[in-house]
Amino acid sequence: MTEPFEMVVGLEVHAQLKTETKLFCACPNDGFGAPPNSRVCPVCTGQPGALPVLNRKAVELAFKAALALNGKLAHKSIFARKNYFYPDLPKAYQISQYDEPFCLGGEVLLRLKDGKTKTVQLARIHMEEDAGKLLHAVGSQTLNHSLVDFNRGGVPLIEIVSQPEIFSSEEAYAYLTSLKEILQYAQVSSCDMEKGEMRCDANISLRPKGREKFGTRAEIKNLNSFKNVKxxxxYEFLRQSDILSSGGKIIQETRLWNGKETVSMRSKEEAHDYRYFPDPDLVPIDLSPEWIKKLKSEIPELPQARRERFVSEYHLSPYEAEVLTASQAVSDYFIQVLKLPGAQNNAGVLAKLIMNIPDFSPIPEKQMASLTHLCAQKTITLNQAKELYPEIRESKKDPKVLVEEKGLAQVLDEKILRDWVKEALAANPQAISDVKGGKKQAAGALVGAVMKLSKGKANPALVNKLIFEGIDKA
Ligand SMILES: [Zn+2]
Known part of the structure; x- marks a missing residue:
């Protein structure tokens, strides 16, 4: 390779809106895993005379996505017909938005390695309906014809189009991670990629490093996991740089990722190929400021704001804030437990508890607050809490009662500890003179002796302190 290239990537993400029903009919929006063609009606199968009725809830969720992503809502937006023929599209057009989408602009904050961040601007967000799905096999049996399942036809989607401001596969991954978090926190989409609720197309071109002008791009279709995108x-970076390095030209085309490589699918259509025109069956969407104000007030705290608050208000480390906010459910739980007596003012301990327990599954908030209190008071250690956790979950007992029943509580009473220390010192004169002679590690035997006397319940840090005090006096 002669010239060092950089990739220039723009991502188009389709997210399925979390509605009860489809975008233009009353069919349930829960077709994943349902029997084929069990979620269909004359509207979403394009029967003659059937007319679409816009789902208000879908519009509200789309607007919330725009607000959460700092996009600019258009005062008026219209639906357009995107005309093309394919067997999964019964009307032979898809209802989408074209030159008057509901949102222009917006931004996504990327969190990169070493605490670095970067903002990627959005070009636009528009609403559209999904198409059906072709089946070429049933179970393990390949068919000599194709079947079509229209359950997905008419499912409400938003398409979020980024500016070509992503310059590496890591940035693409970070972009998708942030975008997914925001859509999930805003309750707009579940973004479950395994159910096809979030899909991504990537436009990628190469240019010599340091040059402004874009190269010719290829579009990679239907990437259904973050890892596939990366x-x-x-793969496409290597393919294009090989061609360019040997003096070849990139063809503008649509390619498909098959898990190993990208393969040419068709030459890329231009927008005018689709003969877009305003859908005469649907009225424009008019915004009222009151409506937007109401929607804005309904958006829960978003992940970035929550991360910052966890650091400034609860004094968590940025790492702890990052881990806890990776899931909205976990961070909601954290906030709820903190309101209870016992956990109040012990945010740091609660954070560590949640993070220390592998495969964390929440226990009732009251139990968690009690467990936090026990750790904060040093009655038990974080490790003991971790070991106790499965039993707390199963027995549903107050952790305090369990700790008492099991006799786990650490002894912190200095009076009791001093007696044990005295006994240990009296039994080990050699260790005392070793420590005095500079062999500090000889104190380990004394700590061990106290732990034995206390049946493992003495607080090791306190014992250590008291032993050195005792030796000084001896
Ligand atoms: Zn329908």
Whole structure:
């Protein structure tokens, strides 16, 4: 390779809106895993005379996505017909938005390695309906014809189009991670990629490093996991740089990622190929400021704001804040437990508790507050809490009662500890003179002796302190 290239990537993400029903009919929006064609009606199968009725809830969720992503809502937006023929599209057009989408602009904050951040601007967000799905096999049996399942047809989607401001596969991954978090926190989409609720197309071109002008791009279709996006971009970067380095030209085309490589699918259509025109069956969407104000007030705290608050208000480390906010459910739980007596003012301990327990599954908030209190008071250690956790979850007992029943509580009473220390010192004169002679590690035997006397319940840090005090006096 002669010239060092950089990739220039723009991502188009389709997210399925979390509505009860489809975008233009009353069919349930829960077709994943349902029997084929069990979620269909004359509207979403394009029967003659059937007319679409816009789902208000879908519009509200789309607007919330725009607000959460700092996009600019258009005062008026319209639906357009995107015309093309394919067997999964019964009307032979898809209802989408074209030159008057509901949102222009917006931004996504990327969190990169070593605490670095970067903002990627959005070009636009628009609403559209999903198409059906072709089946070429049933179970393990390949068919000599294709079947079509229209359950997905008419499912409400938003398409979020980024500016070509992503310059590496890592940035693409970070972009998708942040975007998914924001859409999930805003309750707009579940973004479950395994159910096809979030899908991504990537436009990628190469240019010599340091040059402004874009190269010719290829579009990679239907990337259904973050890892696929990363792998496909890395593959495509090598493919295009090989062509460019040997003096070849990139063809503008649509390619498909098959898990190993990208393969040419068709030459890329231009927008005018689709003969877009305003859908005469649907009225424009008019915004009222009151409506937007109401929607804005309904958006829960978003992940970035929550991360910052966890650091400034609860004094968690940025790392702890990052881990806890990775899931909205976990961070909500954290906030709820903190309101209870016992956990109040012990945010740091609660954070560590939640993070220390592998495969964390929440226990009732009251139990968690009690467990936090026991750790904060040093009655038990974080490790003991971790070991006790499965039993707390199963027995549903107050952790305090369990700790008492099991006799786990650490002895912190200095009076009791001093007696044990005295006994240990009296039995080990050699260790005392070793420590005095400079062999500090000889104190280990004394700590061990106290732990034995206390049946493991003495607080090791306190014992250590008291032993050195005792030796000084001896
Ligand atoms: Zn329908």
């Amino acid at each position: 792998d496909a971009l890395e």
